[in-house]
Amino acid sequence: MRLLTLRNLIVFDVLLVVLVVVNGPLLLYRSLSSDKEFLPATLVEIQVFRHVVLFVAICVLASIVVWMLSRKRRWRESVVEDFNAYVEQSDSIERGAEDRPFIILWSVILALVFLGLLATIRLSFTFQDKNVAWYDLLALEDGIWETGTAVCLLSGGMLLMAASVANRKALRQPFFALIPFAFGLVLCFAAGEELSWGQRWLGYETPDAAKALNVQGEFTLHNLGGRWANQVMIVFFFLYIGIAPVLAFFFVDVRYILDRLCIPLAPIAFAPYGFVGVLFDEREVFSRIWGHPPWYLDEGRETIFAVAVLGVVLHWDRLWRKRRRGESERVGPARRRD
Numbered sequence: 001m002r003l004l005t006l007r008n009l010i011v012f013d014v015l016l017v018v019l020v021v022v023n024g025p026l027l028l029y030r031s032l033s034s035d036k037e038f039l040p041a042t043l044v045e046i047q048v049f050r051h052v053v054l055f056v057a058i059c060v061l062a063s064i065v066v067w068m069l070s071r072k073r074r075w076r077e078s079v080v081e082d083f084n085a086y087v088e089q090s091d092s093i094e095r096g097a098e099d100r101p102f103i104i105l106w107s108v109i110l111a112l113v114f115l116g117l118l119a120t121i122r123l124s125f126t127f128q129d130k131n132v133a134w135y136d137l138l139a140l141e142d143g144i145w146e147t148g149t150a151v152c153l154l155s156g157g158m159l160l161m162a163a164s165v166a167n168r169k170a171l172r173q174p175f176f177a178l179i180p181f182a183f184g185l186v187l188c189f190a191a192g193e194e195l196s197w198g199q200r201w202l203g204y205e206t207p208d209a210a211k212a213l214n215v216q217g218e219f220t221l222h223n224l225g226g227r228w229a230n231q232v233m234i235v236f237f238f239l240y241i242g243i244a245p246v247l248a249f250f251f252v253d254v255r256y257i258l259d260r261l262c263i264p265l266a267p268i269a270f271a272p273y274g275f276v277g278v279l280f281d282e283r284e285v286f287s288r289i290w291g292h293p294p295w296y297l298d299e300g301r302e303t304i305f306a307v308a309v310l311g312v313v314l315h316w317d318r319l320w321r322k323r324r325r326g327e328s329e330r331v332g333p334a335r336r337r338d
Helices: 006-021 024-032 040-069 074-090 100-127 133-139 144-170 174-194 196-202 208-213 228-250 252-260 268-279 284-290 297-337
Strands: none
Touching: 006 024, 006 040, 024 040, 024 284, 040 228, 074 252, 100 133, 100 268, 100 297, 133 144, 144 174, 144 297, 174 196, 174 297, 228 252, 228 268, 228 297, 268 284, 268 297
């Protein structure tokens, strides 16, 4: 089946315009708030998301217009031919099952991480803010969970950059390797932000100018002017881990776009953790699920996402290694025949 048909895109664009008109982000925030009152920084976040929705609507409309005007253009015919060839090849591929042992192993790791976070939440009822050394080492700032999150992000980012360089010659369009390379840079940056760039370990003070703008008083960028970056992270990883693999599993055109753009695709077995990560939030409506814990659940969310992303990158790298070996095996006999 195909998802990105002209009719579906038009319907989607109309829905986006409606969300802008009725201020959908504000309605969403109200549904998740208990007192329905927002801080100025939160109101800024709402407006930012509203403008983002408008920007996406404009981009979708522009893509529709460009595609409609590109009839009989060579580049469009080339894309259609390449897509048809991809569809024929994809019929013989088990979607996401080409590395089933690794997917099973990493699914078990994700389940264990989730259970560990859940146990930490339960422990927080007793040990939060009680100066218990082993609990603080586990759950507080720069503790085991947060440090593990940073290690996963940094490892995934470095591997993704290295793999994108190694894979560039195997791509139909080598410059598309810049996409996973840029994603790897973002992951490395996120690892530094997670640990406040070692501020608490090295003991340096936040500059006064940055402290006045940072809601946590730290030497970081993602808390400047509010917690908007955290909300962006939630949306991105929900779409990337939870939604994208489901769409790619059922719609061949989504798989085609992600593959041709060299974007690592999460196996569908990881998708539930995209939804679980969203539920790890400090808002009251989500906290009820876990029993109103005093521990900040968004730390757990970041850990879930980081472990899932590391698994996606490892899975993607393993598939590309197999693809490169397959290419070399096909080229080898041909050279010997020559």
